[in-house]
Amino acid sequence: MTARILLTEPQGSPRQTLEQYRARGGYAALERARSEIEPSALIDLVEAAGLRGRGGAAFPTARKWRLAAAASADQKFVVANGGEHEPGSEKDKFLVANYPHAVLEGILLCGHATGASKGYLYLIEDMAPQIEAAEAALAELRDAGLLIFDIEIHRAPTTYVAGEETAAIDSIEGGPGKPKEKPPYPGESGVHGKPTTVNNVESLAHVPFIVREGADAYRAIGTAESPGTMLFTLGRAAKNPGVYELPFGTTYRELIEGCGGGTASGRAIRAVLPALSCGFLAAEHLDVPIAHETLRPLGSSPGCGGVSWIEEGDDVLARLSEIAQFFMDEQCGQCPPCRMETNQLVHVLKGVQAAKGPGYREQITKITDFARGKGRCSLIEMAAASIVSALDVFADDFAAAAGGA
Ligand SMILES: Cc1cc2nc3c(=O)[nH]c(=O)nc-3n(C[C@H](O)[C@H](O)[C@H](O)COP(=O)(O)O)c2cc1C
Ligand code: SF4
Structure with missing residues (x-):
């Protein structure tokens, strides 16, 4: 049931090293893109794959990239948003701590597509394991000569709202990390007024697979409108808490019972909350495939995948x-x-x-x-x-x- 796109098999080291990542085809996408794929063709590829943002709003990634690519400026930026602060969501922290190279390769590919010459990995100041893993991965990349432009780790304040994209830009500019008026959108005017692409770290981590294996291979996983996989977080209310990567189209029952082993209490679920910022789904929808097109008519969405629920007996x-x-x-x-x-x-x-x-x-x-x-x-x-x-x-x-x- 688990499709391994971003994640590798369990390994001895808690962080996937450059050597381990390269042994699995890592950075082949970047090397190919730089030598053979025009920036516009790279954006077409991401569009053909149907990649949507994993930060919660599911915005088509290629559309965002096209906006920044079309803007003319002496400098452009990429911001990889790992400012995950939503209670119940751990997937971005998991990804950056364990698989930082997938995120870094995604940043570099986004930079190639949009013409950016600097990247920011946007983390929260209290994310020590993630900062450490990202620093180590960046050092490996630099030593290997693969860091085609500078990527800076930004340590943002510990607030939920600092994860919003314009708040992230504000924080990078030295502000308090509060949202700004839109428009202008970051793709037109972002960090220091320059075109900036802000993507969730998981969204970016999907890109190397798409470039390496092709849009059809990506679309072969998931559903028609929600291709690929998504990372879900199950908390301590599950028998087996953790972060699970599953194809879209999987049901909440498969996620919670198949991966999570069911509820830790043994009590029945009355309703699922796909993420804190989404609508509840009554238990009768536990077998509905998880996808944007299936949850939308039910008044909900997959959100950022920090899944919780209400059980029998809960207040x-x-x-x-x-x-x-x-x-x-x-x-x-x-x-x-x-x-x-x-x-x-x-x-x-x-x-x-x-x-x-x-x-x-x-x-x-x-x-x-x-x-x-x-x-x-x-x-x-x-x-x-x-x-x-x-x-x-x-x-x-x-x-x-x-x-x-
Ligand atoms: C209050 C608030 C908090 C947010 N927090 C995050 C966050 O922690 N990480 C994230 O990627 N997106 C967060 N977002 C969404 C971002 O504004 C933005 O849509 C996202 O980073 C874009 O990436 P994507 O298109 O790849 O999903 C938040 C939005 C709001 C309104
Ligand atoms: S920017 Fe406005 S809408 Fe967003 S959190 Fe602040 S007060 Fe609320």
């Missing part, structure tokens, strides 16, 4: 309050509608928990409808997704807690 309202509190604490305060929404969601959920009676559905709907699209970044939508979906998935729990709404 649903307490869990929702925790999620709402997280977004309230992490919003950066720049946009009044976001401050209002995240504060109000916490307040309404407290009212439900205190059995304050009916009216919560209308309140939550009004707050989230008002706030939608009014933030500088999509945290404003991410904070609403799980709570709005829970109104239907957990309608009975809401009614019982609120006191018979």
Whole structure:
């Protein structure tokens, strides 16, 4: 069931060395691209493979690259976003700590395609194992003469919002790491006003395979609209927590039971949360193939793959309050509608928990409808997704807690 594209077999060393990566075909894609593939043809290849971003929003990678490639500037940048700070998601930390060369080769390929002459590996200041692994991999690359342009490791502040792409640019420029107005998009004006391609580290790590094996080989894995594999994180609620690489089209049941060994408690799952910023999926959807096109009609998405769930016997309202509190604490305060929404969601959920009676559905709907699209970044939508979906998935729990709404 596990398709190994990015990841290798378990190995003695915790970090895949340059020698180990090269033994598996590593950097062959870069060497081929530099000698035989025009930048525009490389972007066509990524487009033909149907690669979508793995940072949560699933944006087509080639479209982003084309924007930066088309811009004329004396300098361009690539930012590999490894600022993973979403509770329940560990896959980017896992990838950078264990397989840094796949990410670095992806950065160099993106630079070739877009005309960038400098890369940033964007990590968080408290990610010691990842910083160490990336430094060691960069030193190997430099010694081997493969570092075709400089890649700097950036240590960002420890906040959730610093992972947003314009916040990442702000942090690299020496700012506090808060989102900026868009447009202009980073591809037009990013780091120091120069065209900048920001991609999630996992998105970039898929590129060497696509260049080495071809778009058809990539499309042979996954589904029609969601080709390839994705990294999923299972936390301690699973019997076997860990990061698992699976083809799109796998079901949550296969992921949780097949890889994760089921729930650690042995209790049944009532609903899955594909990632903290997504909508809940009721247990009846455990056998739906995981793909953008299958989860969208259900009001959800694969997100960044930090999978959690609600089990029989869990306090649903307490869990929702925790999620709402997280977004309230992490919003950066720049946009009044976001401050209002995240504060109000916490307040309404407290009212439900205190059995304050009916009216919560209308309140939550009004707050989230008002706030939608009014933030500088999509945290404003991410904070609403799980709570709005829970109104239907957990309608009975809401009614019982609120006191018979
Ligand atoms: C509040 C917030 C936090 C985010 N955190 C991350 C993050 O930690 N890592 C990441 O890759 N993308 C994160 N994103 C998404 C980025 O803005 C951006 O879409 C992504 O890095 C683009 O890469 P991709 O197209 O390869 O997915 C975040 C977005 C928001 C709104
Ligand atoms: S939407 Fe929220 S998190 Fe995003 S910039 Fe505005 S206040 Fe900050």
